[in-house]
Amino acid sequence: MGRVTRGDEAAFTELVARYGGRLLGVARRLLGSRADAEDAVQRALLQCYLGAGTYRAEWAVSTWLYRILTNVCVDELRRRKSRSGELEPPARPDPPDAHLDLRRALGGVPTEARVLLALRYVDGLSYGELARIRGISINTVKSQLQRGKSLLKSALVKGGAA
Amino acid sequence: MKKDSVDDMLARYFAPDVDAGDLARQVLEAARESARQSSRLLDKISIQATPRGVSLIRVERLEKPASAVARRLVERAREELSEYFGGKRAFFSVPVDLTEVPDFQKKVLAAARDIPFGEVRPYAWVAQRIGHPRAVRAVGTALGRNPVPFIVPCHRVLQTGGGLGGYFFGTDVKRRLLSLERTTPIYEGCTSTRIVCRVGCAHGRYMRPDNRVVFASVDDARSIGYRPCKVCKPQAA
Numbered sequence: 189m190g191r192v193t194r195g196d197e198a199a200f201t202e203l204v205a206r207y208g209g210r211l212l213g214v215a216r217r218l219l220g221s222r223a224d225a226e227d228a229v230q231r232a233l234l235q236c237y238l239g240a241g242t243y244r245a246e247w248a249v250s251t252w253l254y255r256i257l258t259n260v261c262v263d264e265l266r267r268r269k270s271r272s273g274e275l276e277p278p279a280r281p282d283p284p285d286a287h288l289d290l291r292r293a294l295g296g297v298p299t300e301a302r303v304l305l306a307l308r309y310v311d312g313l314s315y316g317e318l319a320r321i322r323g324i325s326i327n328t329v330k331s332q333l334q335r336g337k338s339l340l341k342s343a344l345v346k347g348g349a350a
Numbered sequence: 351m352k353k354d355s356v357d358d359m360l361a362r363y364f365a366p367d368v369d370a371g372d373l374a375r376q377v378l379e380a381a382r383e384s385a386r387q388s389s390r391l392l393d394k395i396s397i398q399a400t401p402r403g404v405s406l407i408r409v410e411r412l413e414k415p416a417s418a419v420a421r422r423l424v425e426r427a428r429e430e431l432s433e434y435f436g437g438k439r440a441f442f443s444v445p446v447d448l449t450e451v452p453d454f455q456k457k458v459l460a461a462a463r464d465i466p467f468g469e470v471r472p473y474a475w476v477a478q479r480i481g482h483p484r485a486v487r488a489v490g491t492a493l494g495r496n497p498v499p500f501i502v503p504c505h506r507v508l509q510t511g512g513g514l515g516g517y518f519f520g521t522d523v524k525r526r527l528l529s530l531e532r533t534t535p536i537y538e539g540c541t542s543t544r545i546v547c548r549v550g551c552a553h554g555r556y557m558r559p560d561n562r563v564v565f566a567s568v569d570d571a572r573s574i575g576y577r578p579c580k581v582c583k584p585q586a587a
Binding site for chain 1: 359373532551558561566567575
């Protein structure tokens, strides 16, 4: 990470190779499409590259990357919502797949809980890391995850998928 | 938390994508481009103000303001514009002085100021809003003569079909401004104070970049224990 801070392009390429897939996974599940996720990850990585000096050495690199990525994704969700008054579908949606029910159910989960669910399940991040990424307490992380899951469960039961 | 069937579904759904493609190359190219473009526009513009507010922003050299109050307003406007172009400001707090502007144009500019940051509206929307639905062309002319571009966001007005329409500084600048607003967040919170502000609030200046989290709404921020800033009042944005 020290080399990225000094503007080393090869080190940055290595960083992207290492974390790119996971970042794309989170963004895709939050934004609903691969194309929108690539845009978001590209913007986030650009901020990481230009703002590498703000990296805190005591943090895991992934914590820092996820903080920046979730900032970009959350703002993208805000923009979609403000245009239509309610949450809009992705600009370039993926073709329908087996996860359609779950994707729809996740649409009804509040943004903050959805972000935590995505981070928890894509990368198995701990409560402590989730708390650092969104700047909240571990208890809030737990209650948000619990709330997100119970909302999901009732939406899935209603839709006959669980 | 106890593991159940929803956990298994979520784990399958959130399985990471493996292929990041040539993301690194694209990002490095974008970084070079961003360095080339930064602050070029700010160097070009001149600002004039009266003691009541900013009255003119143009590319040609303008007379220096006579009073100290007006000079301070010019400095403040330049500072806010610099933050705006740098993606660190989502609203302007510097006042504008439109007293010399004809009434019709004043109404048009007021309607343009009602378009939220990062959003766009057609010329016909502005015409409708000011109660002259057939005066679309006159609305275009009034916006084209906007004395304080950027601060009064005439760049957020487009043709009905989505075409860019005209712009005082050229359509390239208009496209860049819209893209800049698309990537500038509106609400940011500080992880150490747990206060949520509008991006550009004076409090945000003292926030360390690594303490910054973005929110989709003030309600979202409240839901995880952040409170709205009492200075910039983000709930009113």
